[in-house]
Amino acid sequence: MKKLVLFIPLILVMGMGVFLYKGLFLNPQQLDSALEGKPIPVFQLERLEDSSEIITNETLKGKVSLLNVWATWCPSCKYEHPYLMRFARQNTLPIYGINYRDERALAVRELNRQGDPYTKNIFDHDGRLGLDLGVYGAPESFLVDHNGIIRFRYAGPIDQRVWNETLLPMIKELQAAAKQEGAS
Amino acid sequence: MIKSIFKLMGAILLSLTVMSVYATPVDTYEFKSADNQKRALELAHSLRCPQCQNQNLIDSNSPVAQDLRLEVYQMVDAGKGDDEVIEFMTSRYGDFVLYKPRMEAKTYVLWLGPIGLLIFGLLIGFIFVRKQRITQVEEQEISAEEQKELDKLLNRDDE
Numbered sequence: 001m002k003k004l005v006l007f008i009p010l011i012l013v014m015g016m017g018v019f020l021y022k023g024l025f026l027n028p029q030q031l032d033s034a035l036e037g038k039p040i041p042v043f044q045l046e047r048l049e050d051s052s053e054i055i056t057n058e059t060l061k062g063k064v065s066l067l068n069v070w071a072t073w074c075p076s077c078k079y080e081h082p083y084l085m086r087f088a089r090q091n092t093l094p095i096y097g098i099n100y101r102d103e104r105a106l107a108v109r110e111l112n113r114q115g116d117p118y119t120k121n122i123f124d125h126d127g128r129l130g131l132d133l134g135v136y137g138a139p140e141s142f143l144v145d146h147n148g149i150i151r152f153r154y155a156g157p158i159d160q161r162v163w164n165e166t167l168l169p170m171i172k173e174l175q176a177a178a179k180q181e182g183a184s
Numbered sequence: 185m186i187k188s189i190f191k192l193m194g195a196i197l198l199s200l201t202v203m204s205v206y207a208t209p210v211d212t213y214e215f216k217s218a219d220n221q222k223r224a225l226e227l228a229h230s231l232r233c234p235q236c237q238n239q240n241l242i243d244s245n246s247p248v249a250q251d252l253r254l255e256v257y258q259m260v261d262a263g264k265g266d267d268e269v270i271e272f273m274t275s276r277y278g279d280f281v282l283y284k285p286r287m288e289a290k291t292y293v294l295w296l297g298p299i300g301l302l303i304f305g306l307l308i309g310f311i312f313v314r315k316q317r318i319t320q321v322e323e324q325e326i327s328a329e330e331q332k333e334l335d336k337l338l339n340r341d342d343e
Contacts, residue, residue: 009308012301012304034274034275034276034277034278034279035275035276101247127247127251131251131252131255131276132276133276134234134276134277134278135248136234136235136248136277137235137248
């Protein structure tokens with residue numbers, strides 16, 4: 001018994017070591033989103049391609065969807081773009097773009113030139129929706145369930161690996177849950 | 185030659201002092217009152233920029249920090265309390281924006297851990313010191329035979 005007591009400091013130090021060692025491999029860029037589990041913020045914004053069409057948070061309900069924050073000034077968005085095009089062709093789920101702090105003409109031209117993976121584009125010119133979503137850079141993507149609840153946030157460009165390993169399993173799960181509740 | 189070096193040094197010194205005065209980004213925001221300004225600046229100083237990680241909202245020049253700074257200023261000017269501003273920030277960017285984490289279930293280890301470790305250390309130290317004192321005080325009993333032998337040895341040393 002007495003011998004065991006002698007090991008307590010060792011155990012404590014080892015415990016702290018494990019704790020700190022784990023911390024070394026956390027990515028400080030990958031913050032937890034405070035919005036996971038909360039509904040999409042209320043908004044009312046113009047569609048990028050057509051200023052007369054108003055998109056609201058209600059528009060996004062009904063289907064599991066992906067919200068993708070992008071801008072023409074963002075180099076990582078250009079890296080991400082071909083992947084988004086591929087996922088859009090696979091027709092897994094609607095991808096909504098949030099054109100974040102951008103110029104309308106520039107953004108439209110970019111989409112015309114490079115292809116448009118988005119079901120609809122929300123024009124967030126002054127970044128207010130981005131602010132409400134807790135966006136701190138582009139690209140960022142949000143997985144939203146059929147009730148309009150944010151289920152997952154991914155900060156950084158999506159590529160094939162992120163899609164296969166992280167997003168797709170969650171999308172399938174959410175879509176199965178949606179089907180059970182009778183939505184599409 | 186020396187004169188020009190002095191001039192150059194003077195210029196550098198001057199620019200340094202000017203720079204230190206304007207070290208933080210100056211916003212053109214006009215506060216309704218000096219009190220509001222003081223409170224808003226304090227708040228913005230206490231909130232971390234979510235993008236740059238190691239700067240507060242005032243020190244950072246990133247677009248997000250600028251937006252958030254302005255938001256904090258406007259909220260303060262609109263008469264919102266500190267709690268409301270902090271709630272606004274944490275509901276969007278999480279507890280990360282707080283330099284000083286809140287006391288709640290998941291931060292107990294953070295707040296109480298060091299105190300626990302200190303108490304544990306003091307306890308160990310206390311037990312250790314006590315044990316040593318006890319062993320020092322203990323007297324050794326020597327049998328008559330041993331005493332005889334000891335005397336013999338001591339006497340021999342004296343010779």
